[in-house]
Amino acid sequence: MLKSYLGLQQEALEALGKERQRLREEAIREEQRALRLQEVIGSLSPGSATFHPLLWQNKQQMDRQLRHLLAHQVQQSALARLDLERHEGEVVRQFGRVKGLEHLLDKRERAIGQQRELRDQRQLDELSSLRHRQLKEGN
Numbered sequence: 001m002l003k004s005y006l007g008l009q010q011e012a013l014e015a016l017g018k019e020r021q022r023l024r025e026e027a028i029r030e031e032q033r034a035l036r037l038q039e040v041i042g043s044l045s046p047g048s049a050t051f052h053p054l055l056w057q058n059k060q061q062m063d064r065q066l067r068h069l070l071a072h073q074v075q076q077s078a079l080a081r082l083d084l085e086r087h088e089g090e091v092v093r094q095f096g097r098v099k100g101l102e103h104l105l106d107k108r109e110r111a112i113g114q115q116r117e118l119r120d121q122r123q124l125d126e127l128s129s130l131r132h133r134q135l136k137e138g139n
Contacts, residue, residue, distance in 0.1 A: 002101065002104070002105055002108075003105065005101065006098065006101040006102065006105060009094065009097050009098050009101060010098055012094055013091070013094045013095060013097075013098050016087070016090055016091045016094050017091060019087060020084070020087050020088060020091050023080070023083055023084040023087050024084055026080050026084075027077070027080040027081050027083075027084045030073065030076050030077040030080040031077050031080075033073050033076075033077075034070060034073040034074050034076075034077050037066060037069055037070040037073055038070060040066060041063065041066045041067060041070060044059055044062065044063055044066075
């Protein structure tokens, strides 16, 4: 019964590991998006060879929109990191459960093995004692 429960816990740990990998990749993607937005904002040159008020106004509006997108993307990136950290806590707890169960099962198996060895030793001692009595009575 405990072994089947351990199997279920190991499967849950494996599923959490896969989810952690997915969340890690998502967090990296969100950070990369923020970096790309910063690069685009940095690439908008404030000056131009030919100054035109309409061009300047368009660049300013684009810069404002990109900065707004960047702020949102930084929030998304932070949320993805928080989600990853929370999930990693779940993975650690699940790993602890699995290791605890493995330790418990190992301890039980060792105890059963020791009981079996003790029982076998008692039987051998009884047989030896019986054999010794038979030899003693035979003389």
